[in-house]
Amino acid sequence: MMRFLSSICFSALLLACTESSTTVSMPSTAAANVQELPFEFVVDGLDRQRKVRLYLPTDYQTSEQSYPVIYMLDGQNLFDDATAYAGEWGVDETLNQMATTEGLKFIVVGIDNGGDKRMNEYSPWVNKRFGAAQGALFTTFIVDVVKPFIDxxxxxxxxxxxxxxxxxxxxxxxxxxxxxxxPQIFGKAGIFSPSYWYSADVFTYSKDHKASLDAKIYVMYGDKEGDGMIVDTTYMQQQLREQGHPRQNMLFKRVLGGEHNEALWRSQFADAVRWLFSS
Structure with a gap:
């Protein structure tokens, strides 16, 4: 097995990204069809509450249509410069435009991160430096609490x-x-600049708990994110191929000049959604 490379140099940026820029008062840039749900959800097992932000298609109130749903992490960064760490993704503006020009319409559920708890909440595996693994509990929270409410x-x-x-x-x-x-809940995943460096267990787990062969896996990263990112994503791609995941259901995209930041993720969001929901 290829030696797992740990890109610990990301850690300072990752920790910085946990805080939204709420200390500076600025007007909201969220579109009119974005709302914050008027209560916070309880994260069972972690004794925490979490805000959820909801994007509905512009015609939601006037149509009878049902829509695909995209669950997104780091909800603070998706719709609004007033809450984003380093500039919002523009998910609302992007999807409004796609609905108009391409007829693609989705509901987006943005689940806020836990600030200084983010590293732990987003990892299912213990890290000697960053401590406890809470990702399994947080994922169960999305599956058992948030999704049923939305549905x-x-x-x-x-x-x-x-x-x-x-x-x-x-x-x-x-x-x-x-x-x-x-695999019975999520049929598609947009995996942007993944922190595979955080734990080598991600590779073992992916072998022991294979995704559905019908699942669509979109992995995107920038070529300026460091050698560790390139090595780890390449190894994951090879592993999934060897496990028999269909090539047509995987896309590993290396973006020229891309850096580990919101600007990269914003620039690639529309393409990711198009590919994930293509026939």
Missing amino acids: NNYRTLDDVEHTAIIGSSMGGLLAHYALHAH
């Missing part, structure tokens, strides 16, 4: 084929885990 209160296509999870960095690690741990 019961909004017009969703709730089957596995129409349910995706997307995350970046540590969120990319958790999205990878969620696809393998809950």
Whole structure:
């Protein structure tokens, strides 16, 4: 087995990304069809509460259509510069445009990160430096608490084929885990700049808990994110191929000039969604 390379140099940035920029007052940039749910969800087993942000298609109130759902991590960074760490992803503006020009419409459920708890909540595996593994509990929270609420209160296509999870960095690690741990729930995963360096257990787990062969796996990273990122994602691609995951259901994309930041993830979001939900 190829030696697992740990890119610990990411850790300072990853820790910095846990805090949203709420100390500076600025106007919201979220579109009118984005809302914060008026209560926080309890994360069982962690004794924490979590805010959820919801994007509904612009025609939601006037149509009877049901929509695919994308669950996204780091909800603070998705829709609004006022809460984002280093610039929002522009998910709302991007999807509004895609709905108009391409007819692609989705519900997006943005689940906030836990600030200084983010590293632990987004990893299912213990890390000697960063401590406890809480990712399995957090994923169960999404599956058993958030998803049922969304499906019961909004017009969703709730089957596995129409349910995706997307995350970046540590969120990319958790999205990878969620696809393998809950193949009956998530049929698609957008894995942006994944922190495979955090634990070599991600490789072992992916062998022992294979994703559904129908699952679509989109892994994206920048060529300026460091040698560790390139080596780890390449190894994961090789491993999934050797496990028999169909090539047409995997896309590993290396972005020229891409760095480990919100700008890269924002620039690739539309392409990821198009590919994940293509026939």
